[in-house]
Amino acid sequence: ASLEVSPKPTVLRWDTGATGGGEVMIAAGPCGVESLEQTLTPARYVKKHGAQMLRGGAFKPRTSPYSFQGMGQEGLEILAEARRQTGLPVVTEVVSPEQVDLVATYADVLQIGARNAQNFALLQAAGQSGRAVLLKRGMSMTLEEFLMSAEYVLAQGNMRVILVERGIRTFEKSTRFTLDVSAVPVLKSLTHLPVWIDPSHAAGKRDWVTALALAGLAAGADGLIVETHPEPEKAQSDAAQQLNEAQFADMMSRVKALLPAL
Numbered sequence: 001a002s003l004e005v006s007p008k009p010t011v012l013r014w015d016t017g018a019t020g021g022g023e024v025m026i027a028a029g030p031c032g033v034e035s036l037e038q039t040l041t042p043a044r045y046v047k048k049h050g051a052q053m054l055r056g057g058a059f060k061p062r063t064s065p066y067s068f069q070g071m072g073q074e075g076l077e078i079l080a081e082a083r084r085q086t087g088l089p090v091v092t093e094v095v096s097p098e099q100v101d102l103v104a105t106y107a108d109v110l111q112i113g114a115r116n117a118q119n120f121a122l123l124q125a126a127g128q129s130g131r132a133v134l135l136k137r138g139m140s141m142t143l144e145e146f147l148m149s150a151e152y153v154l155a156q157g158n159m160r161v162i163l164v165e166r167g168i169r170t171f172e173k174s175t176r177f178t179l180d181v182s183a184v185p186v187l188k189s190l191t192h193l194p195v196w197i198d199p200s201h202a203a204g205k206r207d208w209v210t211a212l213a214l215a216g217l218a219a220g221a222d223g224l225i226v227e228t229h230p231e232p233e234k235a236q237s238d239a240a241q242q243l244n245e246a247q248f249a250d251m252m253s254r255v256k257a258l259l260p261a262l
């Protein structure tokens with residue numbers, strides 16, 4: 001991952017856009033896939049407002065085993081249908097090495113979540129999948145440990161990795177996690193990989209998501225992954241932090257004011 005090995009920024013491209021080397025991408029969509037309608041509606045509006053990738057979890061890594069765990073394969077099929085209808089590439093989470101092949105048949109990008117950021121068997125399996133990997137920083141990981149996790153993917157010969165700062169554990173309880181904005185310039189001084197911000201899981205509350213998104217982009221992030229739901233208060237996971245369509249549109253207009261090229 002080091003700039004000493006490869007001094008040029010890695011640029012990842014899809015039909016809808018690119019990230020890295022000065023190009024910025026926005027991935028947006030619901031935390032979890034809950035139904036066809038609940039996924040198609042935001043897929044259409046995030047595209048309309050300028051996002052280039054659709055997010056949505058079919059396998060959800062929940063803190064409680066009694067919480068909604070995601071729709072599984074049916075959720076992957078819904079994501080594939082949303083891609084067919086909108087043309088947006090899809091990023092979705094994979095939570096175990098055994099599921100990598102299944103998820104890779106549907107997803108354009110495999111997400112590895114904060115809770116699995118040091119699941120080395122999963123990182124290796126994702127590296128072998130041939131799919132790009134969006135790797136979230138573990139909530140208690142140093143940046144050095146984060147880069148070592150990325151190395152587990154790269155070491156399989158897969159250079160298509162996006163690093164995502166999504167907030168870390170600190171003593172502060174107002175937000176769900178503390179967004180470590182400094183991760184952006186620090187990582188960019190060390191690695192050629194694209195660095196994104198996830199303002200949603202850091203904030204934990206929709207009112208604060210746009211400010212964190214703008215802070216990340218102002219610091220030089222190569223992209224954002226943001227949660228939005230057609231009816232956030234009814235969401236089966238992360239209800240408090242998902243933007244509704246109007247809030248997502250407002251965030252995008254502020255993002256475009258900051259980055260006119262987007």
Ligand code: PEP
Binds near residue numbers: 031112113114198
């Ligand atoms: C998610 O993206 O819905 C998610 C579970 O994120 P994280 O792994 O960052 O908590």
Ligand code: MN
Binds near residue numbers: 227237
């Ligand atoms: Mn979520």
